Amino acid sequence: MNWKYILLPYFTLISIFQFQICNAQVRVVKFNTMDSLLHKNSDTTLVINFWATWCKPCVTELPYFEELNKKYSSEKIKVILISLDFKRQLETRLNKFITENKISSEVLLLDEPDYNSWIDKVDSTWSGAIPATIVINKKSRLFFEKEFTSYAELSTIIKPLIQK
């Protein structure tokens, strides 16, 4: 029995598995993918937050969205974090940030540099400043161009939406 033949495939499998974990964090999407989320007519309440790793107020409010995602995971609430980081910094900044901060919400990197072509489609009142957040479900659609200052402030907005 040569252990080499057992251990080699074993370590190969493990390394592939780890590689996939590390790279499964952020999906790079185009506007169409995000737009379909914005018009999804489901019972799930989507909380979509626009942010970037370099945006200080965004990073400050991120834990509130993480907490929301964890606390309401069984109640048809889904947090999606849409990063506006530069695509070339996906590995060096975004994935690193996600790993270091153990972000568990789904993160998408929106690769659409012509901001003017899609900002109005998200919300016509949005100036383009981040952070910005949309809360959508079948019955309502709320848009916030602001930073949430506490978990309580964020959850107060979400609670009435899921009680219906």
Add this chain to the structure above:
Amino acid sequence: MKTKLLSIAVLFCTFLFIAATPDAGYKPGDKAIDFKLKNVDGKMVSLADYKDAKGFIVTFTCNHCPFAKAYEDRIIALHNKYAPKGYPVVAINSNDVTKSPEDSFEAMIERAKDKKFPFAYVYDENQAIATAYGATRTPHMYVVKKEGSDLVVKYVGAIDDNSDDASAVTKKYLENALDEIIAGKEVTTNSTKAIGCTIKWKGTN
């Protein structure tokens, strides 16, 4: 007594309404105000000081924001191209220094020196100018044109369609607007939007 109460209530509601209505700031066609703000060279700068200018590229920017940084070289190039045509850049930093220490006046002086800004970089310390213009993010551009004694807003918004990669730009929104203004034409696209860092306001949050 009842009417008095009612009128007070109406008055109160009117105030509430005024307070709750977000001020969207300048749109193309609006008259812009001039200002008197301290430049990085220590002198006070007003748009009225530029006797020969036909208008201005008023740029709300700052030191720290990656988007503002990504556009610094392009803003310098804009000034070098359009100042000789009568449209110099005047850059304004309106960020609250307590929220964003990197945007202090001293740091502005450093940044202007490092990047050799060929234009005025002034400090809107009390944020009155960003408020009046309705600037929300950095960079946020306003092209204003002198018409008699007025400064008329001709363009509001983004510089171009790719903040990350200047070589991948396909739509030069701001330059197109300037070229049309200089040619005496109506501006085709006079308002655009862009992702940017929020202006860090005093006292909120």
